[in-house]
Amino acid sequence: MEQITILSSSEAPISVSNKLVIKFREFLPKKGYFISLFKNAGISILSMVVFLLIWQFGSAYLYNIEAQVKIEKAMSAGGATAAKEVEACIHSGAVSCQPNTLPSPSQVWIALQSLITDHQIIREKKAAFYAKVSATNAQRKSEGLKAIKYTGRPSFVDQILTSLKTVLVGFIIALLIAVPIGIIIGLNSNLRTAFNWLIQIFKPVSPVVWLLLVFMIVKTLTLNSDLDTSFIISSISVGLCAMWATLVNTSVGVSSVNRDYLNVAKVLNLGLFKKIFKVILPSAIPLIFVGLRITVSVAWMVLIAIELLAQSPGLGSFVWEEFQNGANDSNAKIIVAMFVIGVIGFMLDRIMFYIQRSASFEKTLA
């Protein structure tokens, strides 16, 4: 049989040096890459400016309404002089008579800076505290007592870290419950039927209800221990709320393995375990990771609501406390928290996206 040149040339072995050059080229931007990058960045910046302008005008409009109402109230209560006083007070920018409404972008920016300085102050306080009690703590340790902990107010950054920790623990709980159960019910259609009602009924249950359920159970179980109950409750609730996507995706991925792959396993007479670990699970992995990605974003979204209710420290309780607090910059701090929540949620989703992409085997090469 004659070799056909078209074929043999396209499948010819590439020498090592050529391969390196090709590898290197992949990292270099393609032609026109920078132009499209600048264009996209320009569009994004422009839309941000438009967004900030709308926000600015909107907040100014709301501010004026609020101020007007305040003046009119003073007018009806104390007459013209009182109204004049209130108006002057508002214009002077004094904290006591600021209208309570949507903060403007600049107020939010100031609130962000104050949160950061607040964090630095608290960190210094904390360090000073530990420096002060280090000798006592060392002594207590030698006596077998617990070390004295800093019990002051957590800073905004501390709250973020607590939230991330909660969501991580919740995610691990979801992973440990949903993936094994998903695999087992994916393999057996009878089990799938048995679990179906449970999944369908519990999947749409609101995070708040989950929290209360977990609260009922965990509260009793941790009656006589000094564990961090609110942290346990909120992370378990987050896990229970967020695990459904992974559970469903895993069982679908496992149960819908391509028949061809199963035929290969059959013809080779693979044992059950080999079939599961060499054929079924690898082929289900992309779907499992899609489920995990959804789980992470649901977990983050649900976390805020759960923290808000569970009184466990974190971004959710930060928002709630600021709302209850009613200080003049509370609203601005809430908006800061909103942006932080959004940015962290976006970053978590990106991380999961890259993990998911690296787990997927059906990559199309350009």
Added chain:
Amino acid sequence: MSNNIVEFKNVSKWYGEGEDRFEVLSNINLTIKEGEFLAIVGFTGSGKTTLINLISGLLEPNEGVVLFNGKPIKGTSPARGIVFQNYSLLPWLNVYENVAMAVNAVYPDWERKRRDDRIREYIEMVNLTPAIDKKPGELSGGMRQRVSVARVLATDPELLLMDEPLGALDALTRGNLQGEILNIWSANKRTALLITNDVDEGILMADRIIPLNPGPNATLGPEFIVEIERPRDKTDLNMNTQYKNVRRDLLNYLVELGDASKLSRSQDYKLPDLRPLLPDGRMFIYKKHG
């Protein structure tokens, strides 16, 4: 007279029961002799894949019995290796791992080194050593099918089943792979069963060709013996009188079959006589395109 490696005895296969019963194969009798290369030619949807799956053990007959080396076929076995129509490579494994999976499953007692040698030997045999660590997604159709062939051959099956292995490939790759499969086959003379819809491919590769009459209720047609000497060269074949005769007879038979199955739906549809209503005096000007 060599032994019969596969024997079909009055085999029928249907899907569904009662009203919905759809009989794909009816009353098939077929023997495959040891060491021969048999091709089964048929139209798409005539039950060729069902036939080959009965031998591989992926399907069981509803009536009759399929014997392999004199014993009824129960379940699948690596002794009857199959090259699937759509390659069926595991996309998360690279070329080496795909072949290794089969070798490890069939020869679990071999030392690691011996298995490794065998895997590499068969990958080399299908000329894929340069692509040994590529995933199926990065390979062309022809290369994928070669991996599939290597995977089956590496387990040294007594009977090599090929279910339209080259059906999805372009003509050039197809010709190339036909040659490669023939070379490998002639090197160790395994029994081979090729399912194809390409008459020329059947004549080029097989010792014996049996057409499968189109289903439902598919039956086997008369056999056509190809006694052209091996190795066969594709270009020389065109001059070969025996090739021409077999080809003519086979094509005639298949064309008759095709006509017979078409007769039942020769209904004449009458189109309504529609004319556009044009307003008086209006002209339509058609612009001419470049």
